[in-house]
Amino acid sequence: MGTFLHERAREIVRWAEPDNEDYPELFSCSFCDSEVDPKGENVAISWAQYMELVRDGLSTLFVTGAEQGNPPSDGGDGLEWLSMEDVLSYCVDAIGDGPQAYALEREIGNELAEDVWTYRDFGWDRVEFEFGWERFKADSRGSDRLNSEMVLSPEKLLDRLETIITVLLNKDEYDVLPIVPAGTKLWRVRPHDHPDPEFVPSGKELGSAPEVAAKDNRFSPDGVSMFYGSDELETALLEVDYSTCPYATAGQFQTTKDLVLLDLTDVDWFPSIFDPAEARYYYEADFIRGFGDEIRRPLKKDEDYRPTQRVVAEGILRFSEPIDGIRFKSAKDPERYNYVLLFGNEECGDLGAGDEAVLALDLSTVETLPIGGVGRGEPDGA
Missing domain, CATH: 3.90.175 (Diphtheria Toxin; domain 1)
Structure with a gap:
């Protein structure tokens, strides 16, 4: 289990009781056979509960074909449907890097095999900052061609820029204001x-x-x-x-x-979609990583x-x-x-x-x- 899911799993374990089908009391992990230590690092939850956490994390960025509507066979509606390999690449933080990581990844793939995923909100969150920066540049040069309520205004772009820098300030591993x-x-x-x-x-x-x-x-x-x-x-x-x-x-x-x-020389924060406190900044972090290259080009x-x-x-x-x-x-x-x-x-x-x-x-x-x-x-x- 990945680090970002560990504390959420521990919360589930606190509800465990004997004979409780929803929150069963487990004594070992079915993947690595480690014995559960409620006060230590080893916690175990049911496979169904684990996959619920995985799907919850994926829903930060994606929706399934069933939620979006039946996925097209030819991509004619403009949506980008992801392959299972693409989806699994976002599950690294849920899997971790232990000796059973490959087996865990394979089982997650098997579980998600019936689902077809695409970006949530037609991927608008992905390009919100990109369009906002293009509008900012156009506005700076006297053009209003991207003036739209959907596109971040120059003022809101600068506010969001300060917000993500402030968030990074509170990350011990990132010294963006040294x-x-x-x-x-x-x-x-x-x-x-x-x-x-x-x-x-x-x-x-x-x-x-x-x-x-x-x-x-x-x-x-x-x-x-x-x-x-x-x-x-x-x-x-x-x-x-x-x-x-x-x-x-x-x-x-x-x-x-x-x-x-x-x-802005080495900002490489990749927020985990499996940590609710970080997931909200996923695309902001993506923007700030590229912003250093944008201003130097x-x-x-x-x-x-x-x-x-x-x-x-x-x-x-x-x-x-x-x-x-x-x-x-x-x-x-x-x-x-x-x-x-x-x-x-x-x-x-x-x-x-x-x-x-x-x-x-x-x-x-x-x-x-x-x-x-x-x-x-x-x-x-x-």
């Missing part, structure tokens, strides 16, 4: 035309662009100053290879205080950064949990990481200068390097 300690080092580069830069390198000159010079970027529009950096010099250089400038001056900044970041033709800029301005900056920036995968290489920190030029300075800079440049790390490529891509916010 504390980045003071002293964390980040590289930043500034392209220029000549081997010798036209500026004297300093925290102000290499840090966040002043508002008057801040250009349209992945998370910030013209005139909004934010700090874009990378944890490796090579990554920072990769991110500016779109520039027509052949050189760049690089420097390593250090954070001077602890920061809270929204980490290169722009397509006729796209701009307005949607991701809006996520920051109307979403992240207004979350009830204060967030200082985002950690995300590089569009150049998903194995490399970038950061956008929500601090402007006035919060950049030099290490040891005694000012109140949040991001302090270590002047000993400053060097001028060839970028390595001229005009080979789109700006990517580093």
